[in-house]
Amino acid sequence: MATRKITITLPEDLVESIKERVDARGVSAYIAAAAAHQDEMDRLRELADRLEDEYGPVTDDEQQAALDRLAAIDDWHDARQSRSDEAA
Template sequence: MATRKITITVPEELVESIKERVDARGVSSYIAAAAAHQDAMDRLRELAERLEEEHGAVTDDEQQAALDRIAAIDGRHDEQHSPSDEAA
């Protein structure tokens, strides 16, 4: 992926906090990753808005059903990757 150098203004406290976590060369990567994450979240929100316009709002029952399904998938994943299986 091509890169381009830009100038941004960031609160000094934030820069210092980031520098505590990464070396000097890592600051750009850290901020680029944060920007990529925000871009992905913005795109996801835009998609959700388009889907809601087209199909209507998600009901409480639909949301709970999705959360229950995620919990079930997480449970199966945990069972498949439990430490007792790895020791056997």
């Protein structure tokens, strides 16, 4: 992937906090990962807005059904991981 050097301004305490977690060359990677994450969240919000415009808002029942499905997936994964750990 091509990269481009830019100049950004950050609060000094934030820079120091990041430097405590990574070496000098890791600062750019850390900032790039944070920017990529924010870009993904922005794109997801744009998609959600377009879907809401087209299909209407998600109802409370639909949201709860989605949360219930995610909980079931988590339970399945945890049970599978427990069986795998017991076999090891």
